[in-house]
Amino acid sequence: MKRTWRFWLALWAGKIITMGLLVTGKKGTTLPGKIANWIDPQIMRHLSVAYTDGIIMVTGTNGKTTTANLLASILRQAGKVFAFNQAGANLVTGITGALIQNTGWNGLSQASLALLEVDEATVPKFCEQVSPSLAIVTNFFRDQLDRYGELDTTVRMVKGSLPKETVLVLNADDPLVAQFGTNHNQAIYYGVERTPDSQGDSQETREARFCPGCGTALDYTLFHYGQLGIFKCSGCGFHRPEPEILAKDVHLDEGLMLFQVDEVAFRIALQGYYNLYNALAALTAARELGFKDKVIEKGLRVFIPQAGRMERFSLPEGDITLTLVKNPTGFDQVIQTMIGVDRPLGILIGINDLAADGRDISWLWDVNFERLGTHEARIQKVVCTGLRAEDIALRLKYAGVSVEKLILEHSLTGALKMLTGSRAEGEAWFILPTYTLLFPLREIVEDRQKSAGLSNSGAKERGEEARA
Amino acid sequence: MKLAICHLYPDLLDLYGDRGNILTLAARCRWRGIEPVIQKASLGEDLDFMGMDILFIGGGSDREQGLLVQDLMRRENELRKAIENGLVVLSICGGYQMLGKYYQMTNGERIDGLGILDIWTIAGAKRLIGNVVVELDEKKSSGNSNKFRTMVGFENHSGKTYLGEGISPLGKVLFGHGNNGEDSGEGVRHLNVFGTYLHGPLLPKNPHLADLLLELAIQRRGVDTSLMELDDCLEDLAHKAMVKRLLKQA
Numbered sequence A: 001m002k003r004t005w006r007f008w009l010a011l012w013a014g015k016i017i018t019m020g021l022l023v024t025g026k027k028g029t030t031l032p033g034k035i036a037n038w039i040d041p042q043i044m045r046h047l048s049v050a051y052t053d054g055i056i057m058v059t060g061t062n063g064k065t066t067t068a069n070l071l072a073s074i075l076r077q078a079g080k081v082f083a084f085n086q087a088g089a090n091l092v093t094g095i096t097g098a099l100i101q102n103t104g105w106n107g108l109s110q111a112s113l114a115l116l117e118v119d120e121a122t123v124p125k126f127c128e129q130v131s132p133s134l135a136i137v138t139n140f141f142r143d144q145l146d147r148y149g150e151l152d153t154t155v156r157m158v159k160g161s162l163p164k165e166t167v168l169v170l171n172a173d174d175p176l177v178a179q180f181g182t183n184h185n186q187a188i189y190y191g192v193e194r195t196p197d198s199q200g201d202s203q204e205t206r207e208a209r210f211c212p213g214c215g216t217a218l219d220y221t222l223f224h225y226g227q228l229g230i231f232k233c234s235g236c237g238f239h240r241p242e243p244e245i246l247a248k249d250v251h252l253d254e255g256l257m258l259f260q261v262d263e264v265a266f267r268i269a270l271q272g273y274y275n276l277y278n279a280l281a282a283l284t285a286a287r288e289l290g291f292k293d294k295v296i297e298k299g300l301r302v303f304i305p306q307a308g309r310m311e312r313f314s315l316p317e318g319d320i321t322l323t324l325v326k327n328p329t330g331f332d333q334v335i336q337t338m339i340g341v342d343r344p345l346g347i348l349i350g351i352n353d354l355a356a357d358g359r360d361i362s363w364l365w366d367v368n369f370e371r372l373g374t375h376e377a378r379i380q381k382v383v384c385t386g387l388r389a390e391d392i393a394l395r396l397k398y399a400g401v402s403v404e405k406l407i408l409e410h411s412l413t414g415a416l417k418m419l420t421g422s423r424a425e426g427e428a429w430f431i432l433p434t435y436t437l438l439f440p441l442r443e444i445v446e447d448r449q450k451s452a453g454l455s456n457s458g459a460k461e462r463g464e465e466a467r468a
Numbered sequence B: 001m002k003l004a005i006c007h008l009y010p011d012l013l014d015l016y017g018d019r020g021n022i023l024t025l026a027a028r029c030r031w032r033g034i035e036p037v038i039q040k041a042s043l044g045e046d047l048d049f050m051g052m053d054i055l056f057i058g059g060g061s062d063r064e065q066g067l068l069v070q071d072l073m074r075r076e077n078e079l080r081k082a083i084e085n086g087l088v089v090l091s092i093c094g095g096y097q098m099l100g101k102y103y104q105m106t107n108g109e110r111i112d113g114l115g116i117l118d119i120w121t122i123a124g125a126k127r128l129i130g131n132v133v134v135e136l137d138e139k140k141s142s143g144n145s146n147k148f149r150t151m152v153g154f155e156n157h158s159g160k161t162y163l164g165e166g167i168s169p170l171g172k173v174l175f176g177h178g179n180n181g182e183d184s185g186e187g188v189r190h191l192n193v194f195g196t197y198l199h200g201p202l203l204p205k206n207p208h209l210a211d212l213l214l215e216l217a218i219q220r221r222g223v224d225t226s227l228m229e230l231d232d233c234l235e236d237l238a239h240k241a242m243v244k245r246l247l248k249q250a
Helices: A005-023 A030-039 A043-048 A064-077 A092-101 A120-129 A151-161 A175-181 A274-288 A293-301 A328-340 A362-366 A370-374 A389-398 A412-420 A435-451 A457-467 B019-030 B062-073 B076-084 B094-098 B207-220 B233-249
Strands: A054-059 A082-084 A113-117 A134-137 A167-171 A187-192 A218-225 A228-233 A245-253 A256-261 A264-268 A311-315 A318-322 A345-350 A379-385 A406-408 A428-433 B002-008 B035-041 B054-057 B088-092 B102-104 B110-112 B119-136 B150-163 B171-175 B188-190 B193-196
Touching: A005 A030, A005 A043, A005 A092, A030 A043, A030 A092, A043 A092, A043 A120, A054 A064, A054 A120, A064 A082, A064 A113, A064 A274, A064 A293, A082 A092, A092 A113, A092 A120, A120 A151, A134 A274, A151 A175, A167 A175, A167 A274, A175 A187, A187 A274, A218 A328, A245 A274, A256 A274, A264 A274, A264 A293, A274 A293, A274 A328, A311 A435, A318 A412, A318 A435, A328 A370, A328 A428, A345 A412, A345 A435, A362 A389, A362 B019, A379 A389, A379 A412, A389 A406, A389 B019, A389 B233, A412 A428, A412 A435, A428 A435, B002 B019, B002 B207, B019 B035, B019 B054, B019 B207, B054 B094, B054 B207, B062 B076, B062 B110, B088 B094, B088 B207, B094 B150, B094 B193, B119 B233, B150 B233, B171 B233, B207 B233
Parallel strands: A054 A113, A054 A134, A082 A113, A134 A167, A167 A187, A187 A245, A318 A428, A345 A379, A345 A428, A379 A406, B002 B035, B002 B054, B054 B088, B088 B193, B102 B119
Antiparallel strands: A218 A228, A245 A256, A256 A264, A311 A318, B102 B110, B119 B150, B119 B171, B188 B193
């Protein structure tokens, strides 16, 4: 399709606004993208034709940002230049903004490859204009239902809009994702043999207990987490596809996760088995793009987690781990990680219910807080903050945490003081905010770390390791 | 004393944290020395409605709801008898709609409901989503623990429910949409059957309703004991925080 005057006007307007934002010291791709789309609603289509080596799309409920960042780390190791919508700007406006940033005033792209994280609900709009060469689908979990209606609709929407010629990189262990490969030209699967926590029986909230094809209850021989596992449908024969990329010998060691794929040993500086899937998704895509295992291994190894994903801070009183919580499966994994630490626990939970958090907070009752309840003796305190501080406190009361250990504190600075004010021998501290509380809380913790002359301990160690 | 609480089809109808209602009923029994016996009933399983004390029916996604209407139809007679005998039922969203006469889809096709409640539901074009505050009808909600006149929760439905002549809503919507977004009514009570659109989940932040259900169940057993008072400090704070915030917005 020919580029029209609308396109040039939209591109230049976008670029001028991007520059304006830079001059005033602000970062942002949303505003330029918004204006550019207003001028030329087809701008994504026009911008996308410049990427002759292809466009890689990452979508799904959880792990989009981490997967995209892991793949970006591999691409950098390989010396690739690529367009990237960093910082989770994954709606039409943010994607357009990122592409504009990478396009010159003459309309030529600086990179021949693009790596784009795309919000599930945005996939139809995106694929209407852009035909990705590779699409990674991570998983589907209940997430901000109030925004999307129901999970079934989301899955159907994404599946229906992916072009036939796109190569799919699919999570074999998630039935909702694995079904994408049925009747599709080319699909590559990744999966996990077992993790130390895999079980024959799962008590967690499960999304897809029923076959996405025929509605029969699925039989599982193994659950990894959530509905992820080794499944089979007795009704229509749909089953977990044999993964081309299979992680074996998965284990944890001092904050690192180690695994093997085809006799090659990999490791990532991330906790939580959900991050294993993110690494596998990036690895599978990288192999499909033709990169060597040596490059992939290094790209994964040197990766430094981004803001608020199991991020570690050092305060004079002790270390704090900060991690975003946004849905039951993610929260369950965090609880499992906290219990696994095997120390007394001081926890700060911040729950907001603004649009970006999800207006409906009922998902808190789908989180398996009862697991914390069974380790009640180890809990020193839980500080509850945010617009829904009372709701999370109430949830914990019904999960078996004694009311004396629950502290309601609406001020964020106050809440952090309550957390760090006293410390039992060996007490581990965790801060678990929803999205709109993540950055405000992170800023407070970071400021305190700086004013004490300390540095972000986890990142420093990993930096040294990366150079070694 | 034991109370038998049945969670109907939790593997199918378990959206929006509705299992929180069961957790709440169970905890509020235990804290009073009553032993809750929870039955999680699956599709096709034997059910003794007459022997239950409280029946809970939650909401599910459209596909899952379709699967079980048929299953319930087979048991309609026994369920109806138990309800006439005073069985306490809490039905939410999809569960509430299913107890009515029918659900009319956008193409005009009607899916039969159980017809236990004189209500019917018409698919709407717009989803009614958001926080809700309801002022409860005194006659429908009075029990011993009568501390709130309000009910708070979160609604998320596209069906609009209308009530027949002889039946009136559980209360009046002060904030949000309610049954249909038109007549400011929310929910229904018929005998000891409660229907509502409120998730949240409903019972944790509305302890007065949780206790009303428990009281009615105990009364049906013919036991003459009033419920022991509990320390509801956190429950009250959570309830009042939402009422205050939403009515300020209204």
